[in-house]
Each structure stands twice: as C-alpha cells, then as structure tokens.
Amino acid sequence: MTRLFDSLFEELKSFWKKPHAPRSKRAFRCDCGRPVFFLNSQCLGCGAPLGYEPMLGELRTLQQGEEPETWRLTDDSTTHCDYRRCTNFDSPAGCNWLVTVDEASPFCIACCLNRTLPNLDDSDNQRYWRSIEAAKRRLVSQLLALGLPVEAKTENPEQGLAFDILRSPTEGPKVLTGHDNGLITLNAEEADDVKREEIRTALHEPYRTLLGHFRHEIGHYYWDRLIWNTAWLEPFRALFGDERADYSAALEANYENGPPPDWADRHISSYASVHPWEDWAETWAHYLHIVDSLDTAIAHGLDADDIDLVIEPFTQDDLYDSDDPSGDHVLFFINSWIEMITVLNEMARSLGQPDFYPFVMTRSVVRKLHFVSLVVNGARA
Numbered sequence: 001m002t003r004l005f006d007s008l009f010e011e012l013k014s015f016w017k018k019p020h021a022p023r024s025k026r027a028f029r030c031d032c033g034r035p036v037f038f039l040n041s042q043c044l045g046c047g048a049p050l051g052y053e054p055m056l057g058e059l060r061t062l063q064q065g066e067e068p069e070t071w072r073l074t075d076d077s078t079t080h081c082d083y084r085r086c087t088n089f090d091s092p093a094g095c096n097w098l099v100t101v102d103e104a105s106p107f108c109i110a111c112c113l114n115r116t117l118p119n120l121d122d123s124d125n126q127r128y129w130r131s132i133e134a135a136k137r138r139l140v141s142q143l144l145a146l147g148l149p150v151e152a153k154t155e156n157p158e159q160g161l162a163f164d165i166l167r168s169p170t171e172g173p174k175v176l177t178g179h180d181n182g183l184i185t186l187n188a189e190e191a192d193d194v195k196r197e198e199i200r201t202a203l204h205e206p207y208r209t210l211l212g213h214f215r216h217e218i219g220h221y222y223w224d225r226l227i228w229n230t231a232w233l234e235p236f237r238a239l240f241g242d243e244r245a246d247y248s249a250a251l252e253a254n255y256e257n258g259p260p261p262d263w264a265d266r267h268i269s270s271y272a273s274v275h276p277w278e279d280w281a282e283t284w285a286h287y288l289h290i291v292d293s294l295d296t297a298i299a300h301g302l303d304a305d306d307i308d309l310v311i312e313p314f315t316q317d318d319l320y321d322s323d324d325p326s327g328d329h330v331l332f333f334i335n336s337w338i339e340m341i342t343v344l345n346e347m348a349r350s351l352g353q354p355d356f357y358p359f360v361m362t363r364s365v366v367r368k369l370h371f372v373s374l375v376v377n378g379a380r381a
Contacts, residue, residue, distance in 0.1 A: 026038075027301075039137075048062070051073075054097055057145050060073045065083070066082065069084055083100055086111055092129055093129055095110070115162040117129060132165055139215060163183075164186070166185060177213055220281050222284065222375075236371070240276040251275070264360065267364070268365045283369060286365075294337055311339055319331065324370070334366060345357060
C-alpha cells in the first residue's frame with residue numbers, strides 16, 4: 001500500500017496542473033476569486049450574495065440596487081439594469097435566479113413554467129420540490145443557452161410550456177410522468193432517491209434521474225414544436241420511423257414482450273425502441289446530456305491532455321447527412337464525449353459506483369444525434 005501511495009504521489013506531483021482562469025463562463029467565480037456553483041445564492045468564502053442571470057447564463061456577484069430589495073450585478077458592463085430575486089428564493093425551492101425589475105411576473109423564467117405544485121405543507125413535498133426545481137432550472141438554463149424557445153403557457157397557450165408537479169394520493173390514482181401538448185407532468189416522488197431506485201430496478205433501467213426525466217419529456221415538447229408539421233417531419237419518419245403507428249399498442253407490446261432482441265443496434269436505450277416518439281425523446285435527452293457534460297468538463301479544465309485513451313472514432317459516413325458542412329464539428333463533439341465518459345465511467349467504478357453513463361453508442365445512434373443537432377441549430381437560426 002505504501003509503495004502504491006508513494007508512486008501515485010510522485011505521478012500526481014509531476015503532472016497535476018496549477019489552477020487556471022476559467023475556460024467557460026459556466027465555471028463560475030465570485031468577485032473574490034473563489035469558485036461558486038450553479039445553485040449557490042451566497043459565496044461560502046466571502047459571504048457575497050449571488051444570483052443567476054438566465055439571459056446571460058451566468059452566476060454573478062450582486063450589490064444592493066437603488067431601491068430596497070433590488071440588486072445590481074457587480075462590474076455590470078452588460079445589462080445596466082436592476083433585478084429582484086425570484087419570489088421562490090424564500091420558498092422551499094430556494095430559487096437563486098434573478099428577474100429584472102420591469103418584469104410583470106415576480107417569478108423567474110424557470111419558475112413561471114410551474115402550473116401545479118404538490119401540497120407544500122407536507123415536509124416531504126418541500127424536500128421533493130427543492131430537488132425537482134434544481135433539476136428543472138438546470139434544464140431551462142441549458143435550453144436558453146442552446147437558443148431554443150422557452151415560453152410559458154400563460155404567455156403562449158398554444159405552443160407554451162407548463163409543469164404539473166404532482167404526488168400520488170395514498171388511495172390513488174398513481175401519478176405518471178409524461179407530456180401532453182406542452183404540459184409536462186412529473187411524479188414528485190421521483191425526487192425520493194429510494195423510491196426512484198426501486199422503480200429503476202423494477203423496470204431494469206440502467207439510468208433514472210430527475211434531470212433525465214426532464215430532458216426526455218422536454219424532447220416530446222420540442223418534437224411537437226420543431227418537427228410536427230415542418231420540413232423535418234418526413235426526414236424524421238425516414239430515420240426514426242412513422243410516429244403514426246399506434247402508440248398505446250406499442251406500449252402494451254413492450255410491457256408484454258419487452259424490447260426487440262436487436263434494440264441495442266439501433267437505439268440508445270431499450271425504451272427508445274418502443275415507438276418513434278420515444279426514440280426521438282431518448283435521443284434528444286442524450287444530446288442534452290452530452291452537451292451539458294462536455295460544457296462542464298471544458299469549464300473546469302478537463303481536456304484531451306488529461307485523457308490517455310484511444311477509441312475507434314466515428315467518421316463522416318456515420319452522420320445523418322455526410323455533406324453537412326458542420327458535420328466534422330459534430331463528429332469531434334461525439335468522439336470527444338466518448339473519450340471523456342469512458343474515463344469517467346472508470347472513475348465511478350473505482351468508487352464502487354454505477355457508471356455515470358451506462359449506454360453504448362452505435363452508428364445508428366450517432367446518425368440520430370446528428371439529426372437532433374441539425375434540428376436544434378435550425379431552431380436557433
């Protein structure tokens with residue numbers, strides 16, 4: 001053991017890097033120079049108040065504004081406006097997002113999406129809601145950063161988005177997580193780690209998280225908004241399958257017979273094989289997983305020099321559109337992700353934990369991820 005420790009110490013001493021300036025604006029820093037994180041509302045080092053500015057995508061140090069209960073960003077060379085904290089700052093959600101003082105709603109853009117909440121007189125529901133809102137804010141932050149439309153149903157009843165966070169009553173019926181015409185319903189008990197793990201094990205799922213639920217269900221929402229009745233619909237059907245296939249029958253067949261034996265050759269997960277809508281939602285969720293994870297890795301200084309791993313890279317022929325001028329960027333993006341996550345999975349195993357990313361990408365999945373990337377870029381344009 002001593003020889004292993006001494007050897008490890010010498011190796012770390014030889015290559016461990018010194019601190020460097022942030023490489024991405026998602027590597028947040030307080031004005032005092034200490035690192036702060038997405039959910040923080042106060043610097044634990046100097047005690048300065050912090051707030052997340054969603055349009056900038058930055059967690060910033062705050063100073064008192066001209067009026068009571070208002071704030072300004074320190075070193076404000078961008079917005080030149082006053083803010084107030086989201087009303088849910090003092091709620092169990094502990095929302096640290098900012099709202100400009102001229103906004104009509106007292107809630108931030110993420111909290112404005114809530115339509116129904118569980119009974120917050122219940123202490124378990126308070127705890128569940130805090131975890132749920134933390135995951136939802138991360139989702140909304142990423143959607144805004146990608147340039148995707150984020151509108152509440154109160155603003156856009158036809159195409160807007162809303163969330164019902166519900167808890168099943170003791171006598172039933174059971175709340176099912178799902179999406180319907182822009183309304184995303186989440187079973188609040190998914191925020192209970194023990195219950196969620198029981199469900200994950202019962203359904204033989206390799207991965208089940210609150211953030212994963214949100215990213216999957218928001219995929220259904222963006223299918224309605226970005227694919228249906230657009231030029232993307234027929235290309236979608238050619239790649240994912242015809243969504244007009246009976247959805248209820250497809251679900252019933254999956255529950256009775258399980259996924260097809262060759263599902264792993266064509267889909268990112270067994271659930272993706274159920275129906276083209278689920279294939280899209282699962283692929284969309286994984287696209288968001290990959291983008292956020294790589295962004296976080298870059299922000300905190302992880303790069304190819306830190307990863308001594310050789311993979312068989314995907315090539316231009318594996319893309320949905322081999323003539324796409326940005327295809328080489330997508331390939332670099334996916335191949336870099338595979339290098340990084342392979343190492344992180346080994347890190348998880350060294351701690352006796354499940355893999356961070358227990359999935360295998362095939363060429364069919366890469367084609368679908370490229371398609372999602374094209375749709376997202378088209379929405380942003």
